[in-house]
Amino acid sequence: MEMDRISSLPNDVTEKILSCLPLRDAVRTSVLSSKWRYKSAMLQDLEFDECSWRTSQYREYDDDDYQIHKTFVNMIDHVLLLHLVPIRKFKLACTADEVATRDIDRWMTHLSRNSIKELIIKLWLDHQYNIPFSVFSCQGLVHLELLDCLLKPPSTFKGFKSLKSLRLLHVDMAQDVFENLIRCSPLLERLTLLSCDGVTSLKIDAPNLQYLHVLGEFDVVNLDSASSITEAEIWMGIGNDEIGVPASWIPACSSSNLLMIFDHLPHIRRLKINRRFLEYLSLGALPEKLTNPCQHLKALSVDICFDDPDAIPTALCILRSSPALQELEIEVDPTEKLPRIHSIVEEVNSPCVNDNYNCTFSQLRLVKITEISGVKAELDFIRFLLLSSPVLERMTVTPRRFPEPSYVDGVPKLVKELLQFKRESKHAEIILLDP
Amino acid sequence: MSTSTDNNASITQESGPSAAVQDIQKKIVVRTADGEVFNLKEEVAMEIDIIKTFFQEDSISYETVMPLPNVEGWEMVKVIEYCTKHVELKHKVDGYKERKAFQALFVQNLSTKSLLALTNTANYLEVKYLLDFLCQAVSEQIKNKDVDYVRELFGVENDFNDEEYEQVKAEAPWAHENLNNDLH
Numbered sequence: 001m002e003m004d005r006i007s008s009l010p011n012d013v014t015e016k017i018l019s020c021l022p023l024r025d026a027v028r029t030s031v032l033s034s035k036w037r038y039k040s041a042m043l044q045d046l047e048f049d050e051c052s053w054r055t056s057q058y059r060e061y062d063d064d065d066y067q068i069h070k071t072f073v074n075m076i077d078h079v080l081l082l083h084l085v086p087i088r089k090f091k092l093a094c095t096a097d098e099v100a101t102r103d104i105d106r107w108m109t110h111l112s113r114n115s116i117k118e119l120i121i122k123l124w125l126d127h128q129y130n131i132p133f134s135v136f137s138c139q140g141l142v143h144l145e146l147l148d149c150l151l152k153p154p155s156t157f158k159g160f161k162s163l164k165s166l167r168l169l170h171v172d173m174a175q176d177v178f179e180n181l182i183r184c185s186p187l188l189e190r191l192t193l194l195s196c197d198g199v200t201s202l203k204i205d206a207p208n209l210q211y212l213h214v215l216g217e218f219d220v221v222n223l224d225s226a227s228s229i230t231e232a233e234i235w236m237g238i239g240n241d242e243i244g245v246p247a248s249w250i251p252a253c254s255s256s257n258l259l260m261i262f263d264h265l266p267h268i269r270r271l272k273i274n275r276r277f278l279e280y281l282s283l284g285a286l287p288e289k290l291t292n293p294c295q296h297l298k299a300l301s302v303d304i305c306f307d308d309p310d311a312i313p314t315a316l317c318i319l320r321s322s323p324a325l326q327e328l329e330i331e332v333d334p335t336e337k338l339p340r341i342h343s344i345v346e347e348v349n350s351p352c353v354n355d356n357y358n359c360t361f362s363q364l365r366l367v368k369i370t371e372i373s374g375v376k377a378e379l380d381f382i383r384f385l386l387l388s389s390p391v392l393e394r395m396t397v398t399p400r401r402f403p404e405p406s407y408v409d410g411v412p413k414l415v416k417e418l419l420q421f422k423r424e425s426k427h428a429e430i431i432l433l434d435p
Numbered sequence: 436m437s438t439s440t441d442n443n444a445s446i447t448q449e450s451g452p453s454a455a456v457q458d459i460q461k462k463i464v465v466r467t468a469d470g471e472v473f474n475l476k477e478e479v480a481m482e483i484d485i486i487k488t489f490f491q492e493d494s495i496s497y498e499t500v501m502p503l504p505n506v507e508g509w510e511m512v513k514v515i516e517y518c519t520k521h522v523e524l525k526h527k528v529d530g531y532k533e534r535k536a537f538q539a540l541f542v543q544n545l546s547t548k549s550l551l552a553l554t555n556t557a558n559y560l561e562v563k564y565l566l567d568f569l570c571q572a573v574s575e576q577i578k579n580k581d582v583d584y585v586r587e588l589f590g591v592e593n594d595f596n597d598e599e600y601e602q603v604k605a606e607a608p609w610a611h612e613n614l615n616n617d618l619h
Contacts, residue, residue, distance in 0.1 A: 005551040006573075006589040013558050013570065020574035027610040031582055031603050032591045075609045082606065366528075 007035045011042075019045055022052060023079070041084040045118075048076050050094035069095060073103045080110055087111060089118035089143075096123040096148075105132045115140040122147040128172065146171050153177060159184020167192040174198050182206050219248035221257075221280065223264045230267050230296070235274035249280050256284035258314060259291060262321075268294055272301040275333070279305070282314040290321035297322040301329040306377040319361065326363050328385075332371040332378060334400070359388050367395040374399065463490065464500045471508035472500065475515060482518040484561030503560075510556045517541060517565050542572050547588055550576075 006014070018026040018040055026040045053072045072094065080087075090111055094100070104121070111119065112134040119141060123129050130150040136157045143165040151173035163185040173181075175198060182188065183205040190211040193199065202214060203222040210228055215235040223229065238246060251257050258281045265271075273281070300322065304311050319325065367385055372378045382397070463480040466472050477497075481487045489501055503511070520537050524530035542550065550573060557566040577585045586593060595603065604611055 004590040004592060005548055005555075007591055009551070009555055010558060013554060013566070016566070016570040017554075017573050020571045021578060024610045025578055025580075027607045028582060029577075029585065030607065031595070031600060031611075032586055033594050036591070037603055071609065078607065078609065 007033065011039075014039055015043060018043055022056070023047065024056060027079070038084060041082055044085060044087065045089035045091075046079065046083075046087055047089075047091040048072070048079075048094070049091075065095075069100070073100075076103075076107065080107065086114040087116055089120075090116055091118075091120040091122075093120075093122040096129045097127050101127065101129055104129060105134070108132050109134045112138050117141060118143040120145040121149060124148060143167075151177055151181075153181070157184075159186075161186070163188055165190040168196050169194045170196065172197045175200055179203060179205065215274075219246065221261060221277075223261060225264075227264045228267060229265055231270040232265070232268065233272035233274065234277045236277040236280055237275050245279065245283065249283055251284040254285055256287060257281050258284070258317060259287060260284075262290050262294065262318070263292060265294070266292060267296055269296045270299045271297060274301075274303050278302055278311055278314055279308065282308075282310040286310070286313055287317060288320070289317060293321040293323060294318070295324060297325055299327040299329075300325060301331070303331045303333045305333040305335055306375055306381070307335075312377070312381065316359070320359055324363055325361060327366045327368075328361075328364060329368040330370070330381075332369070332373065332400070334371065334373075361385075361389045363391065364389040365391055365393045367392065368398075369396070370398040371400045372397060461497060463497055465511070466500050466502050467506045467508045467511050468504050469508045471511070473511055473515065476519075478522055479515060479518045482521060482562060483514065484563075485559070488561075505559050506556050507552075510553055513541070513553055514556065514560060514562065514565065517568075518562060521564060538568060542569075547576060551589070 006017075009017075018029065023040075023046065026043065029036050030038070030040050050069065050072050053075070054068050057068050057071060076092075090107075092104070092107070094104075096104070109132070116138055117140055119135065119138065120143075121129070121131075122145075124147075128148060128150050130152060131146065133154050136153045139161050141160050141163050144160070144163060145167040147169045149171050151168075151171055157180070159181060164187050166181075166185070166188060167190075169192075173196065178196070178199045182191070185206075187208055188206045189208055191204070191206065191209055192213040193202075194213070194215040196216060199216060200219050201222070202216070202218040202220065204212070205225040207225060208228055209226045211231045212223075212226070212229050213233040215237075217237050217239050221234065221236070249257070251260065261281060262268075300318065302315055302318075304315055306312070315330075319328075364385075367389070369378075369382065372382075382395075386392070386395070461477040462474045463477060463486060464472060464474055465480075465486065475486075480490075486501060489495060490497065490499075506514075520534075524534055527533070545553065550569065554566065554569040554573060557569050576588060580588075585591070593600070
């Protein structure tokens with residue numbers, strides 16, 4: 001037999017190896033030798049995934065979901081009971097019904113007594129899990145991630161003093177619960193908030209926040225107290241029963257949403273403006289330039305609806321105020337602002353080419369434009385970018401899969417002319433050294 | 436400009452200080468346990484924390500040859516290979532596929548014994564991302580395998596008697612049941 005090279009590896013290395021394994025495999029190593037007996041019981045990070053468990057149990061319990069869930073629960077109880085060290089990270093992905101919640105409550109109580117640092121709970125099924133009070137007492141929490149839960153903290157909850165990273169998907173909570181949670185977690189650096197019902201106003205009080213990713217139907221966006229943000233992705237939508245721009249979006253007269261947001265993003269480096277957020281920004285008195293240029297903005301991604309006459313000036317205002325911009329990504333938003341009559345669309349003013357915008361993007365190297373239909377407004381914008389980008393290295397243009405019938409004639413001609421497409425290729429790559 | 440051969444396992448004569456100074460790019464010189472000497476590009480050398488600390492903490496001149504008594508020559512070759520690729524990919528926007536392909540090749544011809552030795556070395560040299568990758572590679576070798584296979588693969592001797600063995604096994608019966616057919 002070969003010399004044993006693995007058992008003498010330092011403990012933290014064997015722990016790393018074991019943590020790459022599914023828990024069953026890791027626990028099984030306890031019978032290898034006396035040196036290995038307790039290694040798996042000293043893992044600091046535990047991950048329990050009911051899907052993987054189900055796959056591993058398939059032979060014994062083919063169809064019985066309930067039985068499998070029971071064995072899954074038993075296994076977790078077993079592991080927690082025999083564990084020899086405090087658990088630093090606990091990840092749970094499982095089904096949740098009326099009965100299951102009692103099990104999860106029990107595990108949360110156990111973890112809350114053992115200084116847990118990272119907690120990830122991803123649930124699915126019909127019953128939305130109400131996060132128990134024990135979780136709110138975990139003051140050592142550094143990372144919290146929840147999927148499909150209900151957040152209703154006790155009135156005594158004073159925030160998570162150590163929380164640096166928070167990720168909430170489909171988590172229902174009241175507006176004041178949300179604001180309180182953020183405001184009272186002073187170390188918060190990363191916040192992800194996707195489709196969380198109840199949060200109608202995106203007002204964030206987080207002076208240390210660096211990364212923000214949100215998706216929802218918000219009445220208002222207020223980043224006044226979040227000026228350290230360096231990376232943001234904001235997707236704003238409107239409710240299904242809304243017809244036009246929500247009244248709450250319109251700023252007080254003589255103020256501009258664009259300025260109100262960007263005045264508080266002095267450190268922004270990467271920004272994604274998705275869905276209707278550009279529309280939100282375009283409301284109010286649109287300036288030509290931002291009061292404070294985005295000195296550090298390196299990468300910008302924008303969803304632009306070329307049908308909307310306010311979209312391009314808003315985008316241009318940002319572009320003009322971003323001297324350090326290196327990467328630009330534009331996704332054409334096919335939502336129709338104007339009626340889809342070919343001639344009317346053609347007549348939409350393309351301000352960038354018609355007016356004399358003295359604009360040079362001195363650092364812009366990479367441009368990516370997707371979902372184009374070949375509309376004049378789009379092509380004008382592309383032409384403008386090409387003329388204003390002296391160090392452009394690559395422009396990638398991707399047309400929509402199924403361009404509208406009315407544009408089918410226009411597209412091949414204009415596009416070939418302007419962009420020197422390769423024939424029949426869906427993705428065109430242009431490398432320009434100089435306009 | 437230095438050529439790429441400097442970063443491969445060329446067994447050079449022990450390069451005196453004058454040779455190192457003549458190079459336009461800064462080089463760091465290390466000597467492994469078997470006496471092999473390696474010239475590393477500064478940016479690659481700085482990926483290896485133990486080297487970085489050695490030179491930076493006490494401001495030791497680059498003319499000093501750093502001894503690495505716990506590292507074999509072939510291991511140094513592999514580490515340099517990985518770190519060089521890592522530095523190269525840092526500047527690429529979309530290096531995912533390339534990284535995956537490189538990683539697959541990197542471990543392709545490594546025996547388990549070598550893989551474990553290299554893991555130990557990555558830990559000693561303090562190259563976190565290499566250590567993470569190698570631990571993942573080791574775990575891949577024992578995923579879904581039964582105990583006997585793992586024992587033989589790593590050369591672990593069973594020092595339990597039958598009674599003890601059954602007792603330990605009984606502590607977590609769920610881990611030993613219902614193993615898939617993916618045993619050997």
